Amino acid sequence: MDTAERYRRFATAEARGHSPTYERLATAIADLPDLLALIDELPPARRQPNLLLAAVRFLGGPVDDVAAFREWTRVHWARVRATMLERRTQTNEPGRCSVLLPVLARLPQPLALIEVGASAGLCLYPDRYRYRYDGGTALGPSDSAVVLECDTTGAVPLPATLPEVVWRAGVDLNPLDVADPQDARWLECLVWPEQHQRLARLRDALRIARVEPPTLVRGDLNGTIRDLVAAAPGEATPVVLHSAVLAYLPPEERETFTATMRELGCPWISNEAPGVLPTVDRRLPAGPPSDRLLFTLALNEHPLARTGPHGQRLEWLPARTAP
Numbered sequence: 001m002d003t004a005e006r007y008r009r010f011a012t013a014e015a016r017g018h019s020p021t022y023e024r025l026a027t028a029i030a031d032l033p034d035l036l037a038l039i040d041e042l043p044p045a046r047r048q049p050n051l052l053l054a055a056v057r058f059l060g061g062p063v064d065d066v067a068a069f070r071e072w073t074r075v076h077w078a079r080v081r082a083t084m085l086e087r088r089t090q091t092n093e094p095g096r097c098s099v100l101l102p103v104l105a106r107l108p109q110p111l112a113l114i115e116v117g118a119s120a121g122l123c124l125y126p127d128r129y130r131y132r133y134d135g136g137t138a139l140g141p142s143d144s145a146v147v148l149e150c151d152t153t154g155a156v157p158l159p160a161t162l163p164e165v166v167w168r169a170g171v172d173l174n175p176l177d178v179a180d181p182q183d184a185r186w187l188e189c190l191v192w193p194e195q196h197q198r199l200a201r202l203r204d205a206l207r208i209a210r211v212e213p214p215t216l217v218r219g220d221l222n223g224t225i226r227d228l229v230a231a232a233p234g235e236a237t238p239v240v241l242h243s244a245v246l247a248y249l250p251p252e253e254r255e256t257f258t259a260t261m262r263e264l265g266c267p268w269i270s271n272e273a274p275g276v277l278p279t280v281d282r283r284l285p286a287g288p289p290s291d292r293l294l295f296t297l298a299l300n301e302h303p304l305a306r307t308g309p310h311g312q313r314l315e316w317l318p319a320r321t322a323p
Helices: 003-015 020-029 033-039 049-058 066-075 077-086 094-104 181-189 196-211 221-231 251-264 278-282
Strands: 111-116 130-133 147-153 165-172 215-218 237-243 268-272 295-299 302-307 313-316
Touching: 003 020, 003 033, 003 049, 020 033, 020 049, 020 066, 033 066, 049 066, 049 077, 049 181, 066 077, 094 130, 094 147, 094 196, 094 237, 094 268, 094 295, 094 302, 094 313, 111 221, 165 221, 181 196, 221 237, 221 251, 278 295
Parallel strands: 111 165, 111 237, 130 147, 147 313, 165 215, 237 268
Antiparallel strands: 268 295, 295 302, 302 313
């Protein structure tokens, strides 16, 4: 897929219905040879629409007008390029905890959570957020500033209580510090322009994490996961989890990670897009409509549900797919 097609696909499959601003910009960029030529100077992994658009916003560039965006980006390309090479698309969406919660609550308690591709670690606090499924009665701390809304279909095993988390750790190639204003601003710029509720939720989650910052290790997930699992407290169940992470790894590195998780034998919760984990895909029933971007929630490679990328939907699969 060339860069123009990549931006068109982002506009139609991801931004449409979620961000008119990004849909308009990505569609326009796909037809602007001058910007495409600049983007193609970057390594393939750094040509992502999300990364470009967030970098421009991070540097104070305009995104409301295509002509202004084009001119500003060309004039300031050296800074934009440097930011795209330095930063990563590390969207840290606490809303994903709402789809992880039913799985976490069913595991032997207490839990030691280990997130790969942790960004700032905001998905390591499922016990600190409040949840409302299908607009019903809220579950979780009554004083939590973060309330996660999630629509469900199917026989979702909604928990009566939250999991007990006694240890939280993560690994990332470039972990973000919840106390660093620039890191926090980068996370804010990764939230799409019209998504004001997500932005407010991110800021509230950052405040919660700053009270008890997670233990984050800088490194490659394949080089660190065994040590992190070994470091978990002996009285806790170590749980490895990740959302929208493995797609950024080459296939051979995904295979290495999968083999390692099988050897470790601890609960492994994945929440990834179709095509990322072939063993999960092969166990799925007929695929979702092509006009919807959905992840697959799985436990130890057994698919449990299809989920909205930001945790907004949880579609439980028939029991025959469960482990």
